Structures are given as structure tokens and as C-alpha cells.
Amino acid sequence: MRNLQVNGERLWASLMELAQIGATAKGGVCRLAASDLDAEARRLFIRWCEEAGCTVRVDRIGNIFARRAGRNPDLAPVMTGSHLDTQPTGGRFDGAYGVMAGLEIVRTLNDLGYETEAPIEVVAWTNEEGSRFSPAMVGSGVFAGVFDLSYGLERPDNATGVTLGAELERIGFAGSEPVGGHKVAAYFEAHIEQGPILEAAQKPIGVVTGAQGQRWYEITVTGQEAHAGPTPMPRRRDALVGAARMIDAVNRIGHAHAPYACATVGFVQASPNSRNTIPGRVFFTVDFRHPNDVVLTEMDRELRQACDDAAAASGGLEVEVKEFWYFPPTPFDPALVGRVRDAAAALGQPHQDIISGAGHDAVYMARVAPTAMVFVPCVGGISHNEIEDAKPEDLTAGCAVLLNALLESAEQTSRA
């Protein structure tokens, strides 16, 4: 381990200058994917990369790759980055931190005159947030072959219907490079945690071992509509009473698999939704998350059992449990995760292993390249909010860990 440091003041200054583009009155950022402001941020990033001696290429879905040459041009690059787009009421660090940390690494290596064996590429992925064009992580998803290019380009703006492809053309970022197909030796992404764990533990570095798996369900409970007055209690088949018992079970399943399980019912619709009619039908959704597929499968079994039991105990209801979406847990590459952990230890930074609760470009990149992530705390665990904040010293520590872990890979490549 080299224990190289980065220039934290320069990193912070770049983050603050970038945050001016789309700055909101409450101190946040609104820089939607493929908007004029996104284009302005992209141009600033490219200018800084070119000033740092990088060669910049843009692919057809608008992903930007800034390459710092290595000693051996035949080697696949070691890549790092994140995204420049934000939520409508987003913060200054989500995404921007990972891109600016990559740029700071290039600047630091330039200061040191450090030549790596493999090239280093700093990437800014298109439309990570998925708030203007859904789904999320479109640029990295197309790069990783999760989505077809045409699917990505045809994503409509949620409000106006204009496509991502048309907007990329308009802002001058429908690039000429084919998407994907260029080999990546390793991918590292630095990101704010967007949760409260590191701050509570007073650890500046989270060694991200993987991302949670998710199972989403749509559940329909059917009973019988009847008059709220003349129908005696023992005669009722009240779908909402059954659904309430099922929703309580969802919450209990989440608690039973602590600390990593998450279990949420976020949408409920009762019908006919009339105050003096016993509900005949209820539709609700379930969102289960866990980093371990075995546990996620056990949660699935418990959900189905709980729904059957609640239906039987509520006057003999019918229940349909439909799995709507499944996203498998993504373990990151053990060797790269080890490099992040070793770099944190060598730099004397308190650190702990952590699982990503949110989706990131790294989750798709893990399908095509060895991947790892570095988390740093954010104040109060708050993100996707204009008050999102992070401490300069934590951002600096995360960037230094990223640099040293990445350098291990950039040199390892030569020995592969």
C-alpha cells in the first residue's frame, strides 16, 4: 500500500463549483438528466478533465469517459466515477462526489508525476437517478448489457414524453462511441452512504461488500362487500381486516430478520372505499430487501404463509400473492473489496463493512467487471434532499481510500 493522500481542499472546491450548476434556494441541486443544466455540468467536467490531460470520449447513451493514459495502452482501464444528474430536490454530493473524487485522483497522480501501468478512466454515467426518465441507472445499465441501447434512448420524459435520446441530441451529448464493448479491468465507485449507519458508528469509511437483493410483490385480497349495518360480525369476509393482518406480518418479517432486512408496504387500495360498506377487495404492495438471497427466499416463504394464515383467520378470504420484480443481491468482488479495506487500514481511517441499501451504477457494473464501492457518511443519513450534507474531511478520506485501492488494481493489471 502506498498511503498517498489527495488534495481535499481542491476536491471540496470542485464539488462546490459543480453544485452551483442547478443550485436551489435551499442549498441543494436540481440538475435533471439530459437537461440544459446537466449539459453545463458535463461541459465543466470535460473541461476539467482535459485540463488534467485526459482524453474524453462520449458514447451513444451520453456516458462520458475521461482517460488518463497508462504505461501500457493495451491494458483495459481501471475505472471510477458516478453520475452528475440529480433528483429534482437533490443534494450537492449524491453522484457528484464519485465523479469529482475520480477527477481528484487524476489531478493527484498528475501532481505526483505518477504513471500507472493500466490507464485510468473517470466516468460520468447518464441518467442514474431515473427521476426524469425511468428507470434508474440507464447509462450504466446499457453499458453493462442490462438494457438495449434502443430501450435506453427511447425512455420518455415523465412529464413531456420527449425521449432521452432526443434530449441527448439536443444538448450535444449523443456521442459517437458504441456503448459497452470496451473491457474494464476494475470498477470502483465512491458515494455518500445515503443512510445513517456510518455517522452513528463514527466511521468515515464504509467498505461496501455488496448491494441488497429486492423482491417486490403485488397482493390482492378478496372478500365480500356487504352493508356495514345489517351484517353481523361473524358473517363478514372483510378484505381490509385480512390485509391489515398481512401488513402487520410484513413488518414482523422485517424485524425478524434484523439487522439487514427491510420490509415495506407503501401502497394500499381498498375498494369500494366507502365508509358504510365492508371492503370486498384490497390491493397492496410489498417491498422486501436483504443482502442474502437465502434470507430473501425465507422472507418470501414467510410472506406467503402469513398471507394464507391471515386469509383463513379473517372469515375465509382469497389472497393472491404475485411476485412483481426480483433483483438478486449483488456481492462485490472480494479482491477489490479487500483493496478498499486494506487502503482504509493503511491510511489509518476507521472503517467498517457495509451493505448498500440503494441502487448504484456499480450494481450494474458488477455484472461486467470486478467492482467495489467506498461509502462516506452523510449528515443525519439524509440524501435525495436539498439539505444533504457531508463533511469535507470524510470526503477527503474516502477519496484517498479510493485512490490507493484503485492504484492496487492499476498495477495488478500488469501482472495479470
Ligand SMILES: [Zn+2]
Ligand atoms: Zn447516486
